[in-house]
Amino acid sequence: MESKPEIKLGLEGVYFTESEICKVDGINGKLYYYGYSIETLAENSNFEETCFLLLNGRLPDESELSAFRKTLASERELPAEIVSVIRASARTANAMDLLRSTFSMLSLYDKDANDNSEEANMRKSIRFMSKIASITAAIGSFRQGREYVKPDSSMGHVENFLYMLNGKKPMAEEVKILDLMFLLHAEHSSNASTFSGIVTASTLSDLHSSITSAIGTLKGPLHGGADEAALHMMHAIGSPENTEAYINDALAGKKKIMGFGHRVYKTYDPRARIIKRRLEELRGSADEEVKNLTNIALAAEKLMIDKLGASHGIWPNVDFFSGPVYTDLGIPDYLFTPMFAVSRVPGWCAHIMQYWKSNRLVRPLEYYNGEIDRKYVPIEGR
Ligand code: CMC
DSSP: OOOOOOOOGGGTTOOOOOOSSEEEETTTTEEEETTEEHHHHHHHOOHHHHHHHHHHSSOOOHHHHHHHHHHHHHTOOOOHHHHHHHHHSOTTSOHHHHHHHHHHHGGGGOTTTTOOSHHHHHHHHHHHHHHHHHHHHHHHHHHTTOOOOOOOTTSOHHHHHHHHHHSSOOOHHHHHHHHHHHHHHSOOSSOHHHHHHHHHHTTTOOHHHHHHHHHHHHTSTTTTTHHHHHHHHHHHHOSGGGHHHHHHHHHHTTOOOTTBOOSSOSSOOHHHHHHHHHHHHHTTOSOHHHHHHHHHHHHHHHHHIIIIIHHHTOOBOTTTSHHHHHHHTTOOGGGHHHHHHHHHHHHHHHHHHHHHHTOOOOOOOOOOOSOOSOOOOOGGGO
């Protein structure tokens, strides 16, 4: 009888490949994209430049960045059929389901769909960044009862996203904040959605299929879906004074507090630290709802750190503070996870293209613990 191997549930602690794209230092709470710390990029860079970095492994010079932005702008238009599907879908449809379905449909209209050359994959990666933003904005404008707003190629990536979503040119400050949020979400090593994209890619399937797999994986509340779930919890708490009783009850009932904890970070997630700075500014917001959510979030953070921070290694992650920040920007909760996908596309594509350079089929083992050689009993005898 074979002896039972060690089983790593959830592949916890297992290295499956090497990469220089991203380092997540879970002990010291540090994150690097191609060696640049997230704090350095947040302070000095922007989402478009960071996308170039993730796809090319280096920062662009001025003319490269300008060409990259032009290509992004030229790829924003959606096939009319996809806009029609969004508009024909049930208003109650889950926004991530709609994003996953319509993103998948893009392959039907893409002449590069089944070209797996490096050049075609780079073209598709840039195209995906533009089109997933347009799809997400179209879902949002449809849900809010507005007409589809055609993209404006004179605008930057984030500015155009907000323009397509709301039908009006956003303020520079709004663009700056959302650009930072996109940059912070652009990449995170071998997280579940990136791994899922790589699993699909490793069969030598195509980039559309791989990113569709990643979108489906991101949806779950243990991953990208936590941002929306965290905001729902803040709404359920209702006021800062209720926070302690709510958290105590939830923990006593063994419920997880969404937006806390991480498989790799056993300390404060550096992205959450950066978003928290924005949240602290929102304490003085003129909008009562935003101010209330902000105070609930800050009260919950303090309580959770006191209870589970140092003792259990459960700290705020990137998804905890996003809700009040997005609410302040007027973004509805059902778009939080789709926007996570919009910002994660460069990271997904960068990893998949890199994995293909030395591709090996991902095919782990499962230990069989059932019976063998069971006797087949015909149906009438069971
Ligand atoms: N609230 C309360 N308890 C928690 C939490 C939490 N958010 N997270 C972990 N724990 C407890 C958990 O109950 C378990 O306790 P015990 O040992 O007594 O059973 C212990 O900590 C270990 O938790 P785990 O779920 O086995 O550990 P993991 O490595 O699988 O955790 C996690 C990672 C993200 C799945 C988990 O922390 C979690 O479910 N957090 C809430 C969902 C969330 O915020 N997800 C976003 C992750 S970061 C961004 C992203 O990927 O999108």
